[in-house]
Amino acid sequence: MKIPHSRIKSFLFTFVLLINSAFVCFGNDYTQTDSSKTKTISFKIKLKSNNKVTIKPAPLKFNKHFAYSFTLDDGYRSAYLTAFPLLNGGKISSPDKNEWKIDQGGDGTISKGLFYSDGFGNKIPFKLALAVNGGAIRDLPANRGHLSWSEIKEMYNAGWDILNHGFHHATKHGTNYLTEVTENTTSIKQNLDFTMSHFVVPGGEGDEKYYLEYEKEALNNGHFSVASYYGVGPVFNADSKVNLDKMITARTFVQSSKDTTSFKTMDRYLKTIDSIVKQPNTVWFNEFTHGTGNTNLWNLSMRFPDFKYYMTTLANKYGAKGNDSIWMAPWQEVYEYIWLRDRIKVDYKQNNKEIEVKIELPEIPETFRNKDISLAIDTSSKFEIESNKDLKIKDDGKTTHKQILIQLK
Incomplete structure (x- = not known):
């Protein structure tokens, strides 16, 4: 995905403005569900004492302070060679030149993975999303620049989300936007x-405001949200209801600079995250890049040393090795949690040491992967x-007694 430098500067300028105004509720225009298809689940809580209890949906899954979603555009193979093993654990590729003579490998080391915890004694690896073009996915040649079907499937099965990026990544005059989406x-x-x-x-060269055509066709053909040039976000206040109906969000990118001798550029991006996390609000923050190999692919990517430093710093500070405040989950997973959170109705009655909890559930779209509720x-x-x-319910009632996780089928 090639974007003019002027566009990148516009992204960054818009992003700085958004940081100061991001903690706003974006209205209450929600998609209605058929009340005849709702259902109710119930369970009981047995307390050790009869102190008064309050229960409500957690702003984020696992009752975390902030969700961070990160997407790799265009389905480049560096995602599988470097990013996936670094985060999930495994052998990171050694330097590897692809068919374009670009090194999309890594440092050849073994990663133990980067994790946050669920609060129930389990570690969960960091997960990203892939925005892919079906027309570019293939198995040959061996040094191909794009992912194969089996590689994408492996990452999907590990919890990574796969997002629609158009079949051919077409943007120029004459593009059939409906066909690209469908x-x-x-x-x-x-x-x-x-x-x-x-x-x-x-992204790329195209007719003026071509992205509006993509937004329209995507939202009219089964997609819940669109990441585009302009829109809401990229920081959302998760303490309040979020308007997810036909959501169009603004993308911001994390990219390496020409400086290969230090991590000053990455430190600036990390400082931005620090400023967001320090807010008292529970927040959801979303960012993008392209390749994660040793070469800064199209000058719109992160070199692997930068990517490794960036993700490892996040894990050490906010993950299981740090204060464990991060929910490192891809866009679709966070979207689906908030969608369900804002539509359930939680009712409970306490009688001394016993609490009866009832939760009314809406009809959940068939395409949802994630149906968990954190209380x-x-x-x-x-x-x-x-x-x-x-x-299926998990709780931390014997330890920190702060959360309950309901995993719906």
């Missing part, structure tokens, strides 16, 4: 057996959960 959806469904539900506008429980008492076998 053919890519069909291609991924046929080859990987799932339906994409979020769209990322391809924040405020109590000084230890507790246990009593429920039927059909309901």
